[in-house]
Amino acid sequence: MGPRLRRFKMRNRDTANATRIWKRQGKLYRPTFVVLLAWLCGLNSGEAAEPVRYNRDVLPILADNCFACHGFDKSKREAELRLDLRESAAAELPSGVTAIVPGKPAESALWERVSATDEALLMPPAETGKRLTAAERDVLRRWIEQGAEYEPHWAYLPPQRVEPPPADGSESAIDRFIRSRLAAEKIEPSPEADRHTLLRRVTLDLTGLPPSPLEVDAFVNDRRDDAYERVVDRLLASVHFGERWARWWLDLAHYADTDGYLQDFLRPVAWRYRQWVVDAFNRDLPFDEFTIYQLAGDLLPGPTASQRMGTGFLRNTLSNREGGADLEEFRVKQVIDRTATVATTWLALTIGCAECHDHKFDAITQREFYQLYAFFNDADEVNFNAPLPGERAPWETAKQEHDRKRAELLAPVAAPLAELQADWERRMLETEAHPGQSYAWDRALELLGLQWGQDLGEGQLEGLNIIKTPLAERTQDQKDRLLDYFLSRPPAEFSEKFKELKISELRSKLEALAKELSHVTRAPAMMKAPAQRVTHVHIRGDFRRAGEVVQPGTLAALPPLLEGRQADRLALARWLVSPEHPLTARVAVNRMWQELFGRGLVATSENFGVRGDRPSHAELLDWLAIEFVRGGWSVKVMLKQIVMSQTYRQTSAARPDLAERDPNNVLLARQVRLRLSAEAVRDSALAASGLLCRTVGGPSVKPPQPESVSKEAYRSVWEPSEGADRYRRGLYTFLQRTSPFAQFVTFDLPDASRSCTRRERSNTPLQALNLLNDPVFLEAAQAFAARVLREERGTNGEGKEGNVDERRLSRAFLLALGRNPQGAEVQRLLAYLRQQQELFESDAASAQQLLQDTPLVEGSSAEAAWVALCSVLLNLDEAVTRE
């Protein structure tokens, strides 16, 4: 042991609670699979030329074994040694030694300590329970030998294309990556799931609905080689595909049908954006265009209504319309939310904390936050006429007549009114520029800003923006809207003149006239603000304390904006989807993967920053990202690649052999069982029962729910829908931010006030109560039973078809679970059925109640027993699980 080494050790012992801190390391242990590395490196050990790569080879070793005491966290740092930065690792320590002397392992304390034979010197220390393998030590030695080069954080480097390794019997690149890794770990993949399971899995994953009995029969009996691929193609072409994947995207957009905040006003046209997303997925709008339209569709040359409607993405931000709210404060909050939502959605970076100070962990400065913010600071909310099919023609015809009559009504007072309005507009602008001169005018301005289009979901600053638009540039629609507002809320000092001009009578006539005009549905969107706003850094996040002026720009750690373009939202969107962008494609494919395997290749799908998890299969992630871009950003093509893989098609049965080694299924030696989403729990029950209304699109609906829930909102507005609207897919259920639909909350609907990248999947008694006792689910059981009895007729013991109850049971299984029942299940359920029938025979009242309004075909006790049986099927763990 050299003197250097001894000093290093002494230093450690000097530290008062060194042992305790050493021990703490244990907690940071995350199961990683260094064995593979060992294997890879073992293969390579003879090839001295093989370059060691920091991110791929070295970082996993350092992160799992060293960083807890020699990393970023200052409070836990030992011996003042920091190994996550080259300059620190290669600097002489206070103890006089140097951890890494590039090119010279023999002089590097790191190498001496990890290869020490003396237990007292060995790193990592024995107390941590960690021990480097010979192969890991070898990686470190060769890395130092080769110059100990570091690399930037993996996610900031462009994806690297690596040829998928060869693997026995697999053609798919996905399988080759996954299986070569499994082979290295000496783990067998699981066999393919049986056809029933596979069909239900892929149908739920791609459409959010269970397969119909016909679809099950067709697939199970299809002996063609490409039977499965045909199913996948059919599902990708289904209109329900867009519904299922829209819900995935709406979690990121944090969509809802109300404003949020205490008063939570309605947004009756918010659904136009939801519909846009459904349509975009259905027509497989390439993800790059999908991105551009949502961030900047309005800035495209001559934008179409659909392109503008995409910007509805940015309209899911909360709006505070409560009197007394500071207009600018809440506008700033909206811009901050848009900035953070875009960063989470496309970059998987949590940048919100940089609002007030530099990011504590990632290389994101406060200045950079405001550079990103600047892109959105100039974007204002606006709604526009976006007629639904059939609305345009009658409206256009009626509009001319309406406009003529309107002009006639206004003509007598046109001149004095114009003068008054000009005065009003001037005072409003003055007040905005110099608030605090007059309470009345401050208040008037505030109301214009807050309450414009309240309960109509119109943009808050639309009115003010019209005032800021020169008269000559205003559209007729803008002029009319502003005039209507002015007439309805005149300032007190105009009241005399309004009386003189008989404005209140005029208003009544105008309103009556407007009612005659046929309806045209509007859509939320964004527009460039009429006057450019200068963006400052907000000192400590205080918008009133303007720091330095910043221009729109991106993060220094990422590639620069494309040259020669104006730095606006459009440039930002194009930058995000530029082929060399390191994050967008990776983030998107990782989230698709997460939907299909329950966890992403990067488990922290919300955070690709340095505090996020490293990818479990980095090369596969890169391969998928590159394929995604190369394949024209087609979501359908990407999903098809994944669901076609053997990895996806494996059974989800537990692997006792891996329970300790890989409890979280990181290595993907099997599929996983996933509890269905809140919406799919409902949709599946309705689908099995035949109640489900499969209409695609349209405004939100309000299925029945307990009264106490709707009373929780600020204003009680939950009038249950009638008819088929009670049975629409969960996607269409009205989402009130302050009191979301109760069943969805019980099944982990995320909070719509911020972007959510992965939902929780809990399992609670509250869910059991919901499925057992909610009248909605009992109604589904009633209809389910009626359907089964209707579809399988006959009596017991009749003919070669066998026992009718058994046939009915098979039918019910097929409808609810997409498979046939097993012998033990049949036996158990038939016993239950007989028992229930006896029970209902002795309890006719219950039977009658249970059958109320259900048009059945047989004796009431038998029918009631079937309802009780169907309710059991809908409550099964399997019924709410994608296997």
Add this chain to the structure above:
Amino acid sequence: MNNRMNFGALPAGISRRQFLARSSHGFGAMALWHLLAGDGAAATQPHFAPRAKNVIFMFMVGGQSHLDLFDPKPQMAKWHGQPPPESLVASLPDPQIKAGTLMASRRAFKPYGQSGIEYSELVPHTAAMADEICLIRSLHCEQSTHDAAELLFHSGSPLFGNPSIGSWVNYGLGSVCENLPGYLVLISDDGRGLEGAGSALWGSGFMPSTYRGVTFRNSSDPILHLHLPTGISAATQRARLDALADLNRLHQQSTGDAEIASRIASYEMAFRMQTAAPELLDFSQETAATRAMYGLDAEQTRPFGANCLLARRMIERGVRFVHLLHTSWDDHSHLDKHLANNCGMTDLPTAGLLQDLKQRGLLDETLLVWAGEFGRTPMGEVRRGSTAGKEGRDHHPFAFSAWMAGGGVQGGRAYGATDEFGYNVVENPVHVHDLQATILHLLGIDHERLTYRHAGRDYRLTDVAGKVVKEILS
């Protein structure tokens, strides 16, 4: 007919318990035992004689200001508006927090009770119970962001994915309450909603879902769908449950998924809750005096008061761990206004609960814990448009206050101390892990021996740290 006997798939001679034990992978025998608690299994034996049987864990999400509630710093007045000593803030990474000036609390403090411990005017009702309370003024941790600090406080780790303390307690001791979950969660807020780590705070992490906290709604109808729907008799309900359990078990056998055992347990618990919960939620037998004590009849105190009263009723019925969360105390601005509001909502019901437990003789066996994830800076913070008089304070993990009462802790005690700024602990530091170790100790659990095996490793609530604070035990 006995459904359980007619269970064709089970090989003869195998009981349900054996069946479950054979077909479940990846979680420990103890966990299995508890999943079956509803079948009459006794609670696990503690390691040594417990001082408390139940815990009411009152968590103030966001981090309340110790300087304005519990830790008076009269000397601060003379430094008000001055920069803090460089030595104090030298190590802070954030230049903006560093640049803040010291802000003396505007709150008057005075001594309360026989013990004469000083409390702020914002918590007069709690303070009136000073002789029952052990106030810890020397808590500290190293996490300065909400998620991480809240997770640390609840699960012993700043990372997501670990079981909450309520899960650990139920895992360690089992539930003696057959008809209600052993871990219940009650949430209230001041209009700012639940922030931070959210439901991860009562999650069961790598333990089975059965150990997850079950949330009640803070409304007139705290548990939805408790009642049988029209046409479903009690007999049918029971039969449904039996059939479900049998079929789910068959499915567990074929998939090997241990989570199905949790689903079965959830259904059994739901069934028992149908009878137990309406009785639990029925306040009609509570006297007017009790209602007043919890502030049930005043709008401001009702949300938290109802949760406090529920907490008492829960522990009376044997619920092991009741978790109250009130949010938000994250006062970066408008500290005075927000603190007054939150204290107005919580102080009276908190004291009411303490007093009620005492008069009912329940305080001896119930441990109350009142805490947040960190304290607030001695420096004022100006942010988000806050102007003079509307300052706030930033996150401060280096020193903060919390209190415990009942179940084996000394009343009328103030433990630990901070420097003259309330910035650093100068006497008897108590790390969050130490507090967790102490809570477990009072329940008769040795925090070093309560382990759960996951992914080939034994986990503990207190990680590899934690020291029982023996000095505050009664």
